[in-house]
Amino acid sequence: MKTTIIQFPGSNRDRDMIAAITLISGQSPALAWHTDTTLPDSDLIIIPGGFSHGDYLRSGAIAARAPVMDAVREASEKGVRILGVCNGFQTLTEAGLLPGALMRNAGLTFVCKNVKLEVANNTNPFTARYAQGEVISCPVAHHDGNYFADGETLQQIEDNGQVAFRYAEGTNPNGSQNDIAGIFNTAGNVLGMMPHPENLVEPAHGGIDGCRLFEGALNMLETQAA
C-alpha cells in the first residue's frame, strides 16, 4: 500500500505524519507539494495538520484552492482513501470534499490536550480495527475545530452513519455540533478528523491507539500490524 502526504507551506504536522506512516507501514510515504498537478499512484492520500498558509483568511481555505487539490479531488472520485487530520480536515471541508465547516473553538482559544474519542462507526476500513463504541484517549491541538453544518446536512451525516468519531465523556474541547470529531464523506473513502492519531502511535506518546486507524486505512492485517 502506497501513501502520499501532501505538503503546503505552513504544514507543520507533516513530519509527525511521515514518522507515523513510516513506523506503521515500514515504508516512507511519497510527498507532494501544493503546486503539484499530479500525484504519485497512491492507496492513501493524507493531508496533514498545521497552519497551511498561516491559516490566514480561514483555516485551510487557501490550501483548499491549491493546484494539488484538483489531483486529490480526482483521486477521491476514483475511490482512493483520503485522510485529513486537523488542518487537513479543515482543508477537505473548504475544498468541498467533506460537508460542513470548522469554526473557531467555542472557548475561542487554541486547545491542546487529550480528549476521549468514541468510535461512532466502525464499518469503514479507517475505523474497522476499533470496536464500535470503543473509547480511546487521543490528543487534539487546534484553534478551529468547532464542527458546524446546517440542520439538514447534519441530519444527513447522522443518518448516513458518516460520523466516524465523537468526543466522549464530556470532553468536547471546541463546541462541535453533536460532539463530532471526525466524519466520512458519503462514499466512505474520505475521512476528516480534528484529533491527532499520528501523535498516538508509540508508547512514548502515551499510547498506541492511533496505529489502528492507519492500519485500517492501509488494509494491514492484524498479524502484520502486531
Add this chain to the structure above:
Amino acid sequence: MPTYNATVTVRLKNGVLDPQGKAIEGALGSLGFDGVEQVRQGKTFDVVLDAATQDAAKESLNAMCEKLLANTVIEDYAVEVAG
C-alpha cells in the same frame, strides 16, 4: 487600466453559529454595556485592483468571493466598488 478601491464584506449566514460574536456579546455585557442584543462578527477586505471598468472590477470581485474570499457554505458576501 484604471485602479479601483473596493470593499468586500463577508458575513456569516443567518443561523450559522458565531462563537466570536457570542463571546463579544458576553464581554460587552460584563464591561457594563447594557442593551446589546446581538453581535455578529464578519470580515472586510479592502481591495485595490486594476480593471477595465467599474463593472469589470465588480465582476472580478464577485468571482474572488465565490472562489476564495467567502466560504459560501456558511458565509454571504457583498461587494462595493468606489467610483
Add this chain to the structure above:
Amino acid sequence: MPTYNATVTVRLKNGVLDPQGKAIEGALGSLGFDGVEQVRQGKTFDVVLDAATQDAAKESLNAMCEKLLANTVIEDYAVEVAG
C-alpha cells in the same frame, strides 16, 4: 427604548503589517486574478442594540470600540448606525 442596527468596521492602521491580507493577495494571484494590487483584511461587527437615541447608540458603540472591539494600538474603527 428603540433598537438600532449598527455596523462597526475595524481596520489595521496604515503601515501595520497585515500578514493575512498579504497571503490573500498571493492566493488571488495564483488563482489567476490579475490586477490585484493590495488586499487589507479587517473586521466588521454587526451589533443590534437598544439605546435612547441614535446618537446615544453611536456614543455607546464608540465606547465599545475603545474598550473592546478595536485594538487601538494597531487598529482604527468606524461606527455606522442605521436610522
Add this chain to the structure above:
Amino acid sequence: MTVNNTHPITPELVAEHGINEEEYARIVELTGREPTFTELGIWSAMWNEHCSYKSSKKWLKTLPTEGPRVVHGPGENAGVVSIGDGDVVVFKMESHNHPSYIEPYQGAATGVGGILRDVFTMGARPIASMNALRFGEPDHPKTRHLVSGVVAGVGGYGNSFGVPCVGGEVNFHPRYNGNILVNAFAAGIAKEDAIYISKAEGVGLPVVYLGAKTGRDGVGGATMASAEFDDSIDEKRPTVQVGDPFTEKCLLEACLELMATGAVIAIQDMGAAGLTCSAVEMGAKGDLGIKLNLDDVPVRETAMTAYEMMLSESQERMLMVLRPEKEDEAKAIFVKWGLDFAIVGETTDTLRFEVFHQGEKVADLPIKELGDEAPEYDRPWVEPGKHSPMERHMFAPPDDYNAALIKLIGSPDLASRRWVWEQYDTMIQGNTLVRPGGDAGVVRVDGHPCKALAFSSDVTPRYVEADPYEGGKQAVAECYRNLIATGAEPLATTDNLNFGNPEKPEIMGQFVAAIRGIGEACEALKMPIVSGNVSLYNETNGEAILPTPTIAAVGLIEDHACMARIGTADEGDALFLVGTEAEHLAQTLYQREILGEECGPAPEVDLQMERARGDFVLAAIRSGYASACHDISDGGLAIALAEMCLASDCGADCEIDITYPHAALFGEDQARYIVAVDHEWANMFAANSEGSGVSFARIGTVTAEGAGARLKINDLVDVTVADLREAHEAWFPDFMAQTALAEAAE
C-alpha cells in the same frame, strides 16, 4: 520618488536618540565629522543598551562560559552545546518585555518569533520552547488583559510555527504592575559540523536579504526597549511590530534547505535595528567592510527613508553572505517558499560600513568601531544589604494545616498553569515525553534511539529582591534540581537578566550581586552560561520590577527508559525526602499567603550540598530506583507532596520525624527532593543514601489512586486529593473567566 534623507542634527535630536553628550562627542570623533541623520540612527542603534550591553558587559564577562561540551558560548545568536554523536543543542532566551506591555499579543508573538530565529539562523531545527512570564498583581485592572493577550500571542506564534512548548513560569506580583516580563526560550538540534555563525568571510561576495519585506515596524523600537516607561508611553505606540509565524515557518524551511546546499557563508537574523545590527555584525566579526544599496531592499511601504530602512524592526528577515556560484540555486529555494531574496550589497576590504540610497552615500562609518568602541560603563553600585536572620519560632503556625495547604495550593503562584499551557501545542513533532506540569519538560532527540533533552526555566524573584546574591544562586540551583528530578544531567545555561534602571546604584548593586551568585552556582553545578540576554530599565514612574534573572537550562538524558517524572508514583511506593527538615520560613509562600507578609532573608543555597544531593538523586534515577521524583521548591515539603499526589493521582500517608511542624512542612530550604521508590527497592535506596553520605529520611508511603485518595501528614494534614485538585485547578480559570474576553475579537 526621491525621499529626503537629510535632517539637521540638533542637541535635542541627539538626546532623543538616547545618546548623551559624552557619547556624542565620541561619535563625532569616530565618524571624523558630524554624523548624517542616517548615521545618527545607526550609532544610536548600535550603542543603545539593548545592542551594546554597555551597563552590563563588565559583569557579564565574569560568568563562567566554558566547559567540555560547549561549542559556542555567548557572542553568537545562541549557545551551542554538544550532546554527543555529533549532535548539538542550540538555545537561548530573550525578553520582549516592553513590547508585550504595549501590545500583549503581538509583543509576545514577536518575542517568540525572535528567539526561534536566533536558533534556526544557526542551522538548528527548533525542537522545544519555554516562556517565563511575570505579571502584576491579579487584581490590577490590566493584568487579565495582559495575561490573555500574552498567552494567546505566545501560543499563536509557536503553534503555527510548529514547535512544542514544554515549560515555563507564571508569577504575579504588584511590582510588575507597570512592567510585565515576557522571556521566551527556544532550543534546536543540529549537527556540530553544520552550525552557521555570523562571521563573514571573503571580499566582494554578495550580501543577500531574505524573508519578509521591510516596513516601518518598530522604527525606534530598540531605543524604546531601553527607555524607562513614563506616562507618555501611549505616544510611543505606532512602532508596534506584527508577527507573521507563517512567513517564519517558511523562512525556517528555506534556510535549512539552503544551508544543506552549502551556499551559506555567514548568516544573521535581523532582530533589533535589523539591517544595521546584522550587517555590522557580519562585517565586523569577519574583519570586512559592508556596502549596502538600500534601493534593492524589498519594502512594503512607499517613500521609506534610509533612516527608516536601517532601523526597521520588521520581523521574519535575515541577512546572509552567499557563495556567488550558488546564487541561482539559492534564489530558487526562496521563490519556492514564497519569500523575498534580494542581493542588497557586498563585502569589501575597507572595514567601512557604507550605505547608499538613491545614488547618494547616506552613511560611511568605521564598521569595527560601531560595535567595539561602544561605551562600556562601570556604573556605580552599592552592595545590597543583608536581612538579619529570622528564626522559625518568629513565625506563627497556621490555625489549620489542612486549610493552609489548600489555600497555598490554590494561590496565584502555586495554582496549576493548565489554563496557560493548554493553549500551547505541547506535543507537535511527536517527541515530547514530559509536557508542562512536571519539573522539567522532556523531548526525545529525534532519530536517536534513547537520548532525550530536559528543559527548565526558573527564578524566584522575591528571593532575589531579598538577597540578590543568594537569589541568583537559587535560580540556578532550582533549575538544576528540576533537570535532575527528571534524570537529566544538567549541561548548560542561558539567562535573561531583567532588572530596573542600572543608573541607580541600588539596582546596579542587585545586578552585580545576582551575577556573582549566578556565576558561582553555574561554576559549582557545572552548567556554564552559553547565551543570554539583559533587559534593563524595567521601571515605571521610578518603581523597579523585582529583580528577575531568569535562568533556563538544558539537561541530557542518556536513556529515556531510565528517567523519572512527577506523575508516576504508584501505590505502595516508599516516599523519601532527600535532604533535611526545613527551617527557613522568611520569604516563603507560607509567609506571604498565610501570614500576609513578605520580609526577611531569602533561603541560603549551599552549592556543595546541591551538587552532592543532585548527584545522588541523578544516580538513583539512572539506576532505575525512582518510580517518581519531584524537587521541593515554592511552598515547601507539603506542597511538593501535594503536587506529586495530584500529578500521580494517588494519595500519600506520611509519618515524618519533625520538631517544628509548620517550618518542616512549609519551609523553603534548598537542595531537597522527594523520591518515590518501589517498596522492594526501598531498603536498597536507603542503604545507598547512607553510603553516599547524603541526608535522607523515609517519610511515608504512596496510597491508593482514585476518588478516595488522601494526603496525610502526621496528625497535621489529612485532606482528600480531590479537594487539593479542586483548589489547584480552579484558580486560573476562575481568575481568567472574569476577564472581559478582550481577545474575543482577535
